Amino acid sequence: MTRIQKLNNELLFEKFYGHNTNVYNMEGFTPQVVDKEYLKNLGVQVEASDETLTRLKTGSEIFKRRMESRTVIPVTRLITCEIDPETVETEIHNYTGRCPTLTFEINPVKGCFVGCQYCLVTDGVHEQTITAYSNYHLYVRKLLKEMNGTPDREVTKDDIRKKNELLKDLAHAIESEPEKKHEIEQKIVEISRGKNWNHYYYFSPKTEALQEPTLKTGIAYKILKEYIAHFKEYPDSNARLFVASKAGVRQLMCEYEGETILDLFIQLKDYMQFNTSVSIMPTEFRNILEPYAAPIEERLNAVRLCQKNGIRADSALIQPIFTPYLTDEHIKEFFGMLHEAGIINYKPEFLTACMENLAMLGQWLGYYDKKLEKELYEDYIMPSNADHKKQRGRTAPDRALSMSNIEKMMRYTDSIGMSVSICYWVRKQLKIGNDIIPIINRNGFQCLGYQSELFNINDKNFPHVISETVLS
Numbered sequence: 001m002t003r004i005q006k007l008n009n010e011l012l013f014e015k016f017y018g019h020n021t022n023v024y025n026m027e028g029f030t031p032q033v034v035d036k037e038y039l040k041n042l043g044v045q046v047e048a049s050d051e052t053l054t055r056l057k058t059g060s061e062i063f064k065r066r067m068e069s070r071t072v073i074p075v076t077r078l079i080t081c082e083i084d085p086e087t088v089e090t091e092i093h094n095y096t097g098r099c100p101t102l103t104f105e106i107n108p109v110k111g112c113f114v115g116c117q118y119c120l121v122t123d124g125v126h127e128q129t130i131t132a133y134s135n136y137h138l139y140v141r142k143l144l145k146e147m148n149g150t151p152d153r154e155v156t157k158d159d160i161r162k163k164n165e166l167l168k169d170l171a172h173a174i175e176s177e178p179e180k181k182h183e184i185e186q187k188i189v190e191i192s193r194g195k196n197w198n199h200y201y202y203f204s205p206k207t208e209a210l211q212e213p214t215l216k217t218g219i220a221y222k223i224l225k226e227y228i229a230h231f232k233e234y235p236d237s238n239a240r241l242f243v244a245s246k247a248g249v250r251q252l253m254c255e256y257e258g259e260t261i262l263d264l265f266i267q268l269k270d271y272m273q274f275n276t277s278v279s280i281m282p283t284e285f286r287n288i289l290e291p292y293a294a295p296i297e298e299r300l301n302a303v304r305l306c307q308k309n310g311i312r313a314d315s316a317l318i319q320p321i322f323t324p325y326l327t328d329e330h331i332k333e334f335f336g337m338l339h340e341a342g343i344i345n346y347k348p349e350f351l352t353a354c355m356e357n358l359a360m361l362g363q364w365l366g367y368y369d370k371k372l373e374k375e376l377y378e379d380y381i382m383p384s385n386a387d388h389k390k391q392r393g394r395t396a397p398d399r400a401l402s403m404s405n406i407e408k409m410m411r412y413t414d415s416i417g418m419s420v421s422i423c424y425w426v427r428k429q430l431k432i433g434n435d436i437i438p439i440i441n442r443n444g445f446q447c448l449g450y451q452s453e454l455f456n457i458n459d460k461n462f463p464h465v466i467s468e469t470v471l472s
């Protein structure tokens with residue numbers, strides 16, 4: 001467990017972007033209790049189970065309380081503290097055991113200022129104080145050196161065999177013995193030390209990499225500088241940086257000690273990828289759901305700025321997708337916009353939500369469009385869909401609907417030359433056959449949108465990309 005060494009002062013900060021909508025003062029909006037009666041009055045055609053109804057009701061009550069106490073979205077305040085780099089536990093980003101490349105998580109903030117109401121990490125809860133680790137870069141330095149500094153010794157076939165076995169064990173544990181997952185992950189971390197295997201470093205899966213708390217404190221800059229120093233010291237390093245972010249131009253151009261994030265990205269351009277993260281939903285709805293994220297146009301301008309400066313920024317995470325909004329017209333409009341910004345690959349992720357969170361999201365959506373709210377509940381709450389759960393028990397939309405929506409998106413995106421990255425979990429749930437993997441990988445992007453070309457695939461030092469068929 002990460003040990004906090006020193007608690008520093010509380011900081012107040014200015015936000016980069018905001019929207020005009022005041023969630024606490026929306027004309028005519030009062031949180032309701034989503035129960036049987038509410039769903040019936042809305043015209044919802046499917047019968048929810050008693051358990052689902054209880055959870056929707058609980059979520060409605062929590063939402064009401066948080067609206068009253070004004071704790072729905074984050075406040076512009078954070079605490080900074082110093083951690084003991086020796087005690088940070090290395091986290092592998094892997095929910096299926098089938099991810100083709102070993103990826104380490106870089107999470108320098110607990111909480112997140114963007115405040116997404118659907119947040120996969122917090123289930124949309126932003127009551128907690130945001131804590132930023134001001135010396136997190138020291139942990140990054142240590143991790144980089146351990147994993148991708150000069151190899152201790154030649155990698156042997158036995159090392160590779162052991163690693164593949166552990167990955168198979170991990171895949172089994174995730175599906176059947178989740179209590180063993182952590183232990184196996186730590187063994188994988190252990191066996192990877194000193195090998196300089198191909199590794200992605202994901203900045204940041206559990207918070208926004210380029211948010212006010214990481215920018216105004218200099219944390220993001222210090223982390224990026226660790227990578228710059230690492231590649232100078234170890235030119236043959238097989239570490240690669242994957243930044244997934246909702247940042248706009250203002251974040252990229254934010255200056256700290258005379259340098260912008262873009263300046264640092266430029267120095268890292270052969271070793272990194274910047275993936276924008278955008279959602280498919282009505283704009284007014286997005287303004288509520290992502291209160292402090294950059295507007296979509298600004299995120300795409302950030303993509304253009306990166307591309308103009310030679311930084312790989314041609315893949316996007318499309319999340320979350322609200323199924324009721326996914327009409328042919330919106331697909332065309334949305335992906336057309338991405339295409340114009342030079343995006344050639346995307347990873348689609350439908351909204352996944354626990355029922356408590358769904359009660360809140362449904363009501364926000366209903367404020368703009370009651371029909372979409374009705375359809376949202378119908379897409380999630382039917383008893384036959386109760387076992388369609390992603391990590392941490394969040395429900396995904398009905399399987400048949402998910403599949404037809406993926407096909408619908410792919411029909412259009414194929415026509416404009418875009419490839420699609422689909423995670424193993426989704427492929428398994430939806431029974432998407434291996435035959436579409438060539439289409440998926442067409443542009444060289446792996447499951448989360450990682451670009452395999454970033455690695456020197458002829459490197460004899462080895463097995464960076466482990467084929468999923470090896471693991472199946």
Ligand code: SF4
Binds near residue numbers: 205
């Ligand atoms: S940016 Fe990501 S981590 Fe932050 S609130 Fe939104 S979904 Fe959660």
